[in-house]
Each structure stands twice: as C-alpha cells, then as structure tokens.
Amino acid sequence: MADLQILGNEEQLQAAVAGRDARFDGWVFLAVTTTGIYCRPSCPAVKPKREHQRFYASAAAAQEAGYRACKRCRPDASPGSPAWDWRSDVCARAMRLIGEGVVDRDGAAGLARRLGYSLRQLERLLIAEVGAGPAALARAQRAQVARTLIENTDLPMGQVAFAAGFASIRAFNRVVADVFACSPTELRAKTRTRPAGGGAITLRLAYREPFEPSNLFGHLAAAAAPGVEEWREGAYRRTLRLPGGPGIAALRPGPGYVEARLRVADLRDVTAAVARCRRMLDLDADPHAPAEALAGDPVLAPLVAKTPGRRVPRKADADEYAIRAVIGQQVSTASAATIAARLADRYGEPVEDPEGGLTRLFPEPAALAGADPAHLPMPASRKRTVAALAAALAAGRVELGPGADWAAARAQLAAVPGVGPWTVEMVAMRALGDPDAFPVKDLGVVKGAAALGLGSGRALEARSQAWRPWRAYAVQYLWAGSEHPTNRIPEDEQREKASA
Secondary structure, eight states: OOOGGGGGOHHHHHHHHHTTOGGGBTTBEEEETTTTEEEOTTOOSOOOOGGGEEEESSHHHHHHTTOEEOTTTOGGGSOOOTHHHHOOSHHHHHHHHHHTTHHHHHHHHHHHHHHTSOHHHHHHHHHHHHSSOHHHHHHHHHHHHHHHHHHHOOOOHHHHHHHHTOSOHHHHHHHHHHHHSSOHHHHHHTOOSOOOOTTOEEEEEOOOSOOBOHHHHHHHHHTOOBTTEEEETTEEEEEEEETTEEEEEEEEEETTEEEEEEEESSGGGHHHHHHHHHHHTTTTOOTHHHHHHHTTSTTTHHHHHHSOOBOOOOOSOHHHHHHHHHHTTTSOHHHHHHHHHHHHHHHSOBOOOTTSSOOBOOOOHHHHHTSOGGGSOSOHHHHHHHHHHHHHHHHTSSOOSTTOOHHHHHHHHHTSTTOOHHHHHHHIIIIIOOTTOOOTTOHHHHHHHHHHTOOOHHHHHHHHGGGTTOHHHHHHHHHTTSOOGGGSOHHHHHHHHHHO
16 A cells, blocks of 8 residues: 555455455545444454445545444544655645644644645645545544543543543534444443553554564664653653643553553643654554565565564654754764753753653753853764754744655755754654655665665665665664664563573
8 A cells, every 4th residue: 555546446445345454444444334334444344235335535534424433443543544654745744733633722724824725725635635624634533532531541521521622521422422323431331441540641552564663662762862761661751842731651562552651731732642652653654565665675675574564763853853863963872862861951841750760851942042052062063053953943944843844844954054964864754754764874874785785875875766765664674784772672682681
C-alpha cells in the first residue's frame, strides 16, 4: 500500500476484504449497508455481499454517512493512514494538526488560518481527499479518544468529556452513542482492562506489523538528555511541552502495542500528547511500503528480510530537535546529550516527576536566543549557530511544527548561518518526519554504506535514488551495521550481560 488511489480500485478493495488483509487497516474503511456498521478490512466477522459494501477513506467519513464503529474490530482505533506522515501537501499537514488537537483548541477556522487557507477551501480539499471536513474529522478523533479514556482509566465521565475535547457533556453523550451504539457508562462496563492508578493515564498505542523496536527505543535511550529524558524500568520517558502545561510520557514496547503512560497538567492535552508519542515512534507508518522499495536493492534486501519493520526514531518537539541537531554537530551522541542536559538545567522550566528522574523541559527557543554565550558549553561557531537558529524559531522565520511545509522548512533552515546539509537532513528526518530525508555525509551512514560496499558521496547519493521516497528508512538499516548503543534496547543489553 502506498497511496489513497486504492479507493478507486474496486478489485483491490474486494481482494483486501476477502483476504482480511491487515495492511489496509487505517487506509480504508468498509461499511455494511445492511447493518449500519463500519469495519477494518481485516475484521474477522463474516463478510457482507458485494452489493452491501461501501468504502470510505476515513473513519470520520463513515461516521458522517451514518455508520457506527464495529465493536469487534474497533476500526476507529486502527493506526492512522500513513499518508499523513509521508506527505507534505496541505491535506497531510491539516491531518497532522487535527491529530494534535488544533481544531479542539482553535476551531476549524483556526486550523485553516494556520495553513493559510480559507475554511471553505480547506473543507473542499479535505472532503475530496478523505470524505470529511475538519469538524467531522475532529469529531471522530474526539470519539476515539473518549473511548480510549473510558476503557483505560477510572476518570469521571465529565473529565473524560473534557479531556477528549468535547464542549459539553450532552455533546459527549450524543457522539459516543452515535459512534459506538451505547452510552459512555455502558461502554465502560464492557471493558476488561483495569485502569492504572497513581494519577497517570495508561493507554495502548497500536501499530502495523511488523514492528522492530530495537533501533527505535535504542536511539531514543542512547540520545536521552538527563533530566529531560531517561530510560527507566524498560521504558523511554521524557518531558513534554504541551498547550496546557508540562507533561510526561513513558513509552514501553509491548506485545502488539506500545504502552503509553501519560501525566498531563491539563486533561485536554491528552490528544496532543498521544499524537506526539505516535509521531515520535513512527507508529502510523506502513512498514510494507519502504520494505518493498528497499528490498529491490540486492545489498539492502537481506537486511530488510532479517529485521523487517524498522521505524524512524523522531523527537516529540521539532524545535527542540533542531537545536539539538546543531549541538550534535561533530560530537558523539553522549556528548550532545550531556550538553543538551546542561542547557535544560540552566534555561528549562522545572517539572515534577513522581515516578522517576525527569526534572526539566528542554528550553524554548526564545530562552536560548537570549542566553549568555558564556553559558553555552560548545565552540564559538556553534554558539552562534544555536543562537541564530533559536532566534529564527522564536520569531517564526523557521517553522518545523506538524503543519510545516517540508520544502519551505528546508529552505528556512538552510538560510540560518552555520546550518549545513547534514543538519537540514537530520532535522527533516527526525523533526519534520520526511521519509525521504537522507543525510548522505552522516558518519554512521558513511560507515554503514562502506561496510556494505555501497560507496560514499556522489556514488551513494546516486545509489539512493532507487530507494526514494523511503531513504530515511534506508538510513536505519545503514546505521544498524554498527555496535553503537542506538541499535539496541538498553534492557536487552543488560540481559545479555547477565547471561554472559
């Protein structure tokens, strides 16, 4: 699967439904006219006759057409469409911002303003693309967040409604009944999970199989800045700067899901926190598309076959990563993390962490733009680059958020003195989420390519053209050839030492 044109391919849709092909979950939704229910293509229920099937590009479109979510396959909880991660057009940017809860906070008109479109233009584009406008898409997301909180927490229903983004209890009750065909209280009574206590919200984040967690969690743990991030008891933990205040996320790989344990200052930030965790772990990716492209290279094919499902590790805060990418120029991963921790200790806001050792948010760009250069523990040229980039981010001259245009962001970054091609590509890969980012001169890429006989410089750049648009995933396989700590989960390393 690699594009939304599947909706126009009746034979492919029928084959996916007949074969219960999970690769199509989240890409397309099957609605049944005789039951009024919509499902995942992989739903184990008996398939309806062809004349009773309808297909939609989003759960919101199916709900707008009057269908209720299947209670068996839970289609609204499937991983999101990968298209919104590997595209940079206005619809993809809108979907990412909706996922961050922008419509709940600023309304559909506020979303349109952020994208530079009129509300009518944006509605027309989204309806043509996914069958629903921004308000309907946000409504579907609120319903899914509400069900997740109802089933996984013991929060009172009023707080659930508030956290999910509903304006009133009446709207909350109505939407839950419309989408799930039962009341919120009935939905909670059916759950088999026991809510987690201690003031935290524990959720399960779905992904598409296959899923390889080693380089993903290994990279996040190895690059963790103490106080801002940590690896503790088998989980990557970090502080989050959310719209309503600071938060903390603890992410632990589980069997078929990633467990997310969240603490937020404002319950309305749950949606944004979940969106950032999903993007950080690349959980909405379609692992089959990059695998098919990279397996076409005879050198990469054995690596893909050996460890399928590698994801691209990202950062929860794009501005933070851009500054840390500059800090990391020509120094080791551990040294860059140490410098980032020192900056957070001096300029970051304090955070209370009752479960671990997190103490600070990473500083906002404005705080670093006005920092005393004497307090920046790095060479003078890099101090100037950090200050210039921080000032550009604070002034909005560089835009890296979920609604950013990738081409424009690249140009804005390149215009900052001291920001070169390596930094631009690393930011594109780990902050913007561009699946085709390719830091060809990165030391790990150079060493990995050399070990495989792929060449370097122009030769490697030419070779990589066949990997497009999935070169960021190729980077993960090139990095994996070393014994660097980023390639293994710390817990695995400890287990190996204990068994030696």
